[in-house]
Amino acid sequence: MTDETPLSIPATGGPQRDTLKEHCSTELKLALMAGRFTPGDQVTVRALADQLKFTIMPMREAVQRMVLAGALINLPNGRVSIPKPTRAEFLELIDIRQRLEPIACERATKHVTDQDLEQIAACQRDLVQAIANSALEESILCNLKFYFSIYKAAQSPHLSDLIEMVWLRFGAMIPQPVVLIYRWSSPRGQTEYVANQMKNHEALLGALQTRDTIAANRVMNRIITMNEEFCLRTFPFDDAAKE
Structure with a gap:
């Protein structure tokens, strides 16, 4: 990602200020939600700035926002x-997630437009x-865009903001399912999990x-439950370190 690259998922909340600081914060948020960093990694603000192609000052502010959101730890x-x-x-x-996202999907069935449906199907x-x-x-990124296109179609900015906050914590804590498929599962597990979730997406x-x-x-x-079961089977949780 570079500073010329727009956010790859649709904004679901209120109006976004088009400033360098906001763009930097958005790109860091997307990187965390997309599981671009491994849980337990330690990085400097300069390293993040270099990786995401921003200068130190806006990245420092973006990092502190993510610390306040619980997505990073000082x-x-x-x-x-x-x-x-x-x-x-x-x-x-x-x-x-099980309490928020099904409600958003319910609301989307009531407000989704033909244009929204075309975008979701394209995702x-x-x-x-x-x-x-x-x-x-x-x-x-396609996985993120699929879900957040649905949540945008729900036309419920406050609910969407809450979901984004949870996904930010979820993405920072555990890479998204597609990452898990590549990193921690057997080839057969990959095939079965992906095939079943793609059927769920179509449904x-x-x-x-x-x-x-x-x-x-x-x-x-069902999608969230399958994600839960898959992660519980495959992800190396940090229970021992916090006993």
Whole structure:
């Protein structure tokens, strides 16, 4: 990502100020949500600025925003670290997701437009193609864009802001499922998990197209539950370090 690259997922909350500081904060947020950093990593503000192609000053402010949001941790040595979760912390985030995201999907069935549906369907096609090409970063971004296009269609900015906050914590603590597929699962697990989640995506898209509120809620719950089960089987949680 560079400072000329726009945010790759649709903004779901209120108006965004088009400034360098805001753009820097947005790009750091996207990098964390997309699992570009490994939980437990320690980095300097300068390293983040270099990686995301920004200067030190806007990156320092962006980092402090992410610290306040719980997506980064300040360290005594001047570095920041990417949180590594315990199993209990992960389950708490899953519980919050299960309470918020199905509601957003319900609202989307009531407010989604034909244009929204075209965009969501395009995101899904792009995701399928990226997975077929084993394009890891593109897959992650397409996955994010698919969900946040739905949440934008819900036309509920406050709810969308809450979901973004949870995804920020979730993305920073644990790389998104597509990353897990490549890093910690067996080839067979990859195939089964991806195939089942792609079926769920198609079912969710179908529920939106038919404005089926009950089905949208049910499918979103299934998506999150499958994500939970997959992560519990594959992710090396940090329970020992916090006992």
